[in-house]
Amino acid sequence: MRTIATGGCRCGAARYEIDLSGAHTLACHCRDCQQHLGAPFSLFSVVPSRQFRWTKAPSGKAAFSDVADRLFCERCGTYLKWEGRNSENEAEINSMTLDNPALVCVDEEIYTRSRLSWIKPLEGVPQYEAGRET
Ligand SMILES: [Zn+2]
Numbered sequence: 001m002r003t004i005a006t007g008g009c010r011c012g013a014a015r016y017e018i019d020l021s022g023a024h025t026l027a028c029h030c031r032d033c034q035q036h037l038g039a040p041f042s043l044f045s046v047v048p049s050r051q052f053r054w055t056k057a058p059s060g061k062a063a064f065s066d067v068a069d070r071l072f073c074e075r076c077g078t079y080l081k082w083e084g085r086n087s088e089n090e091a092e093i094n095s096m097t098l099d100n101p102a103l104v105c106v107d108e109e110i111y112t113r114s115r116l117s118w119i120k121p122l123e124g125v126p127q128y129e130a131g132r133e134t
């Protein structure tokens with residue numbers, strides 16, 4: 001079953017379409033996400049890259065390491081998509097940029113070693129101290 005959803009940045013300059021069937025959603029508590037989003041953790045949803053397309057591509061690209069780029073809107077600053085140098089076959093989007101973020105829920109929590117002490121693990125959700133065990 002196809003579950004076509006749409007999303008974009010705060011100002012609307014960047015927009016995308018995504019097929020959320022089989023999407024895997026992670027809560028990431030790593031320091032990169034905390035600093036980049038200015039939030040305690042990030043939520044991102046992973047689908048095969050063929051299930052994602054920009055209808056209006058964002059202009060900003062930041063590389064924090066040799067591992068990945070982060071795509072963002074230069075006009076409003078919204079961070080939209082993570083692009084791993086070795087995972088071109090996957091699209092990883094910032095779940096909160098979906099027009100309806102309630103379409104996804106958290107399947108796993110990762111980098112829990114840097115989770116803030118006042119945030120409790122989600123009940124019944126697998127927890128990983130670092131990245132996914134894949
Ligand atoms: Zn924008």
Ligand SMILES: [Zn+2]
Pocket residue numbers: 028029030031032033034042111
């Ligand atoms: Zn992270």
